[in-house]
Amino acid sequence: MSTTMQPPAASPKHSNRLGYVTADYKGADSTLCAGCGHDAITSQIIKAFYEYGVEPYNVAKLSGIGCSSKTPAYFLSRSHGFNGVHGRMPALATGVLLANKQLVSIGVSGDGDTASIGMGQFVHLLRRNVPMIYIIENNGVYGLTKGQFSATADLGSKAKSGVANDLPPIDVCAMAIELGCNFVARSFAGDPKQMVSLLKAALGHRGTAMFDVISPCVTFNNHDGSTKSYKYAKDHEELLHEISFVPFFEQITVDYAEGETKDVELHDGSHIRLRKADKGYDPTSKAEAFNTLRQCQESNEFLTGLIYINEQKPDFLSLLNMTDDPLATLPQERTQPSENDLREIMADLM
Numbered sequence: 109m110s111t112t113m114q115p116p117a118a119s120p121k122h123s124n125r126l127g128y129v130t131a132d133y134k135g136a137d138s139t140l141c142a143g144c145g146h147d148a149i150t151s152q153i154i155k156a157f158y159e160y161g162v163e164p165y166n167v168a169k170l171s172g173i174g175c176s177s178k179t180p181a182y183f184l185s186r187s188h189g190f191n192g193v194h195g196r197m198p199a200l201a202t203g204v205l206l207a208n209k210q211l212v213s214i215g216v217s218g219d220g221d222t223a224s225i226g227m228g229q230f231v232h233l234l235r236r237n238v239p240m241i242y243i244i245e246n247n248g249v250y251g252l253t254k255g256q257f258s259a260t261a262d263l264g265s266k267a268k269s270g271v272a273n274d275l276p277p278i279d280v281c282a283m284a285i286e287l288g289c290n291f292v293a294r295s296f297a298g299d300p301k302q303m304v305s306l307l308k309a310a311l312g313h314r315g316t317a318m319f320d321v322i323s324p325c326v327t328f329n330n331h332d333g334s335t336k337s338y339k340y341a342k343d344h345e346e347l348l349h350e351i352s353f354v355p356f357f358e359q360i361t362v363d364y365a366e367g368e369t370k371d372v373e374l375h376d377g378s379h380i381r382l383r384k385a386d387k388g389y390d391p392t393s394k395a396e397a398f399n400t401l402r403q404c405q406e407s408n409e410f411l412t413g414l415i416y417i418n419e420q421k422p423d424f425l426s427l428l429n430m431t432d433d434p435l436a437t438l439p440q441e442r443t444q445p446s447e448n449d450l451r452e453i454m455a456d457l458m
């Protein structure tokens with residue numbers, strides 16, 4: 109991964125540890141509505157990848173269909189990208205990582221793309237623990253097709269037209285934990301500090317890092333009856349902890365009083381440091397994660413922060429016991445059986 113690379117000899121003054129400037133992490137100009145939460149998320153992705161020091165050309169950006177799925181065009185223009193079919197990004201991401209496990213992979217999806225049309229693919233991505241960051245830009249509606257309710261819309265929440273949603277929501281965080289996902293976080297597009305820390309921690313995690321971000325659709329879902337509006341999110345956020353991220357290439361020092369913080373060491377040796385907000389929440393306990401999510405659902409609050417983490421479970425690529433060299437870099441003689449071997453196989457079948 110990029111983290112072993114040395115900075116170029118002459119780095120500009122404001123550059124990261126690899127010698128890149130923020131502009132190296134930007135993409136095309138956004139064509140989304142002014143004020144869309146998705147654009148705020150794009151800015152935090154740019155910041156997190158810059159601060160963590162990821163080699164831009166070593167990144168694979170993947171998405172499906174929707175306003176959210178357009179956003180990979182707006183960050184990291186020097187990386188690889190594939191905008192797939194609606195809801196089918198997990199299969200693409202799995203293929204990409206099987207071919208080249210050295211790539212840092214980030215998928216951006218919508219709540220419709222993930223929890224409605226793409227649900228079947230999403231659950232298998234989590235179950236397999238495919239090593240990637242998977243962001244759901246969750247606005248409770250299908251923004252691109254003009255604001256119909258998605259499967260994450262809360263019961264009773266209202267559409268712009270005033271119609272109330274009469275179906276219960278799917279909580280993607282609870283579902284992800286249930287399916288064995290080992291990094292489950294939730295944030296709000298209007299909280300850049302929390303988002304950047306969580307994204308950097310996700311970069312240090314090996315396995316699927318599932319990140320649900322409430323991202324208000326200012327055109328179709330930002331009114332009084334909506335539970336995914338900026339105002340509702342600001343008024344009903346239940347913050348689990350304050351978060352800071354300590355990269356592995358810096359010396360780790362503890363600057364909080366004992367008993368007030370929880371340090372979680374990630375696979376690359378970096379730390380995510382959780383400073384207790386109003387409760388001593390333990391993100392390594394599955395039972396606590398479920399209970400807290402359920403309590404928040406009952407009180408119509410939404411939890412933000414690192415909801416669940418487990419650094420022990422092997423990811424999909426380790427389980428497959430693949431070659432050290434990425435498949436994409438192997439010469440033909442290592443990927444294709446010889447003519448003799450093929451003849452023997454054919455003879456066995458006769």
Ligand SMILES: Cc1ncc(C[n+]2csc(CCOP(=O)(O)OP(=O)(O)O)c2C)c(N)n1
Pocket residue numbers: 173174175176177194217218219220221222225245247249250251252253258325
């Ligand atoms: C197979 C298929 N069915 C339906 C559509 C129409 N469609 C395009 S985007 C979209 C919804 C996207 O919603 P979401 O994933 O929530 O993203 P948002 O636009 O809200 O960011 C739908 C239904 C499509 N493109 N392809």
Ligand code: SF4
Pocket residue numbers: 140141143144145146175176247251252324325326327328
């Ligand atoms: S329709 Fe909604 S989700 Fe799509 S760009 Fe506009 S504000 Fe964003």
